[in-house]
Amino acid sequence: MSTSYWLDRTKKIGKKNYDVIVVGAGISGLSTVYWLNQEDPNLKIALVEKQRVGFGASGRNAGFITCGSVEHFNRMISKHGKQEAIEIWKFAETNLQLLKEHIIQDQGNQIEFRERGCYSLASQDSEFTELKKVAQIMNELGIATETYESERLQKCVGANNFVGGIKYLADAETNPIALLNLLQKKIKCDLYEQTEAYHYEATPDGTRVLKTDAGDFEASMIVFSLNGYSPAMHNYFSDKIYPTRAQILMMEPVAAFMDGPCYANFYLDYFRQMPDGSLLIGGFRQLAKETEVGYSDHTTELIQNALHGFVTTHLPQYKDKKVSHRWGGIMGFSRDGQPLIGSLPEDNQIFFNGGYTGHGMGLAFNTTKSLVDGIFGREVPLWLSARRFN
Ligand SMILES: Cc1cc2nc3c(=O)[nH]c(=O)nc-3n(C[C@H](O)[C@H](O)[C@H](O)COP(=O)(O)OP(=O)(O)OC[C@H]3O[C@@H](n4cnc5c(N)ncnc54)[C@H](O)[C@@H]3O)c2cc1C
Structure with a gap:
């Protein structure tokens, strides 16, 4: 400047x-x-x-x-x-x-x-296979992880349509x-x-x-x-350093249902529940890599619809809850x-x-x-x- x-x-x-x-x-x-x-x-x-x-x-x-x-x-x-x-x-x-x-x-x-630790969830068998390998390598190195098959995972994070995941403790x-x-x-x-x-x-x-x-x-x-x-x-x-936008959608509070924050789809998407029950969903910039760059923090219909689509697929019981906030922010990606x-x-x-x-x-x-x-x-x-x- x-x-x-x-x-x-x-x-x-x-x-x-x-x-x-x-x-x-x-x-x-x-x-x-x-x-x-x-x-x-x-x-x-x-x-x-x-x-x-x-x-x-x-x-x-x-x-x-x-x-x-x-x-x-x-x-x-x-x-x-x-x-x-x-x-x-x-x-x-x-x-x-x-x-x-x-x-x-x-x-x-x-x-x-x-x-409470953080989960990494797989919606494809191939990613779950990779995650199980990750857990094995990390446990051998003394970095504590736990592996979750889909049924146990559903009970812990309350989300559907994930084949499994691991938790970084x-x-x-x-x-x-x-x-x-x-x-x-x-x-x-x-x-x-x-x-x-x-x-x-x-x-x-x-x-x-x-x-x-x-x-x-x-x-x-x-x-x-x-x-x-x-x-x-x-x-x-x-x-x-490349200015890169990320967007978030927040939904009105619901009763506590998950015992830790979650990443999904190779860290690209994520969700967590706030202490007041509000539900935060973020990610999906991979759908529009060419536009999710620069210094503008506005939100876009494409990404916000994808974030809501994530709720419909994985947390369908909350899909009709009100959206309380939508926002964007600028990250700095390195090479x-x-x-x-x-x-x-x-x-x-x-x-x-x-x-x-x-x-x-x-x-x-x-x-x-x-x-x-x-x-x-x-x-x-x-x-x-x-x-x-x-
Ligand atoms: C939607 C979203 C979700 C994210 N989720 C996570 C997460 O869950 N966990 C995590 O670890 N990270 C997350 N990140 C990334 C994380 O927020 C950033 O890595 C971190 O906040 C960077 O901090 P910073 O202080 O370096 O930069 P910033 O917080 O961006 O601070 C830079 C500051 O510089 C100021 N500034 C800019 N230009 C000038 C100027 N010319 N003169 C004076 N001041 C100036 C800006 O106003 C700003 O306040 C997320 C980012 C976004 C956008």
Whole structure:
């Protein structure tokens, strides 16, 4: 992005000076501030957000805090090799542990946090065969899973027309905005909402200037925590993070009928029941991959009909319940499905994280911890480093 002569408000409102400026107040921006506070409580930090805390994907997601990745574990092994696949899975398990230890603590009830595990369901025999193989591999590695044949599965998740599934026992779920609010209470920074960052400049004395619609911010370093919005900030991200839309449909509350959140169809679709009984169904972007991209969060008839069709097929007893909400949000997909952290090749004081590929609630807290490790000269895993794309 750029700033015009007419939009530049610096002269009117002066400059603001900080040690670090973090841009984007979703789960990853708030978490970045948290780890910077832990590193040095004296750092003066500005958190700059175009709209308000949680306006992006962090306030629009389904609230799954899942381990692992965007695909079945056997496929992760094929892509990354066994050791790296285990490392990625353990990294997400650590993410949840860190969230519990540092943020959630004894406030679980207030943020609707539940550790009930998460199911992965198959509607085709071939996927169930693959899932059983996944469960075997994972159990041998000490990652706890359980396998469910269709009848037992129906009793646990109340859904029809699935041939079977597996349950990852370590997964959790939450109210995403409540988690963000809790995280926000634990950080120390000056928060500037309704402040859109345009671009940054480096001055000869090493100061980085962030141009925003509320004037200039100065600091010695900037961190972009923009996930799906990253390519709009800088071209570097245009072949690394792809803005990708996801849509959700929410139905009015019904009596509790499922004992854990569910993914289906190779992680592409998902559903869960809220503590108040509301039913959330998401996914189906695979039906319109070419249009479910970009920065618009509107919903479409095609995807919303498919989400309702899912209810008719798998949860027919609720198909006539009222739809209470429909929404969309922008995710940041990376080239290999894993997040990326690093600094810009042209400026080693401009840092970033993003590319969570639909799993930032399960990854961002630990990812930003690694980012702060990197900023302060400690080693970071290569699978997480943006250098893997060089
Ligand atoms: C419908 C949907 C369902 C999902 N379900 C899940 C799930 O169940 N579990 C899970 O783990 N993940 C899920 N995700 C993905 C998850 O929400 C994201 O991975 C995560 O929220 C990314 O967090 P973030 O802070 O990096 O980005 P965001 O939350 O998108 O935050 C980026 C922020 O930057 C701000 N911003 C943008 N441009 C500028 C600018 N120029 N200046 C200042 N600020 C700017 C935006 O307003 C936004 O607040 C889902 C996503 C969607 C959309």
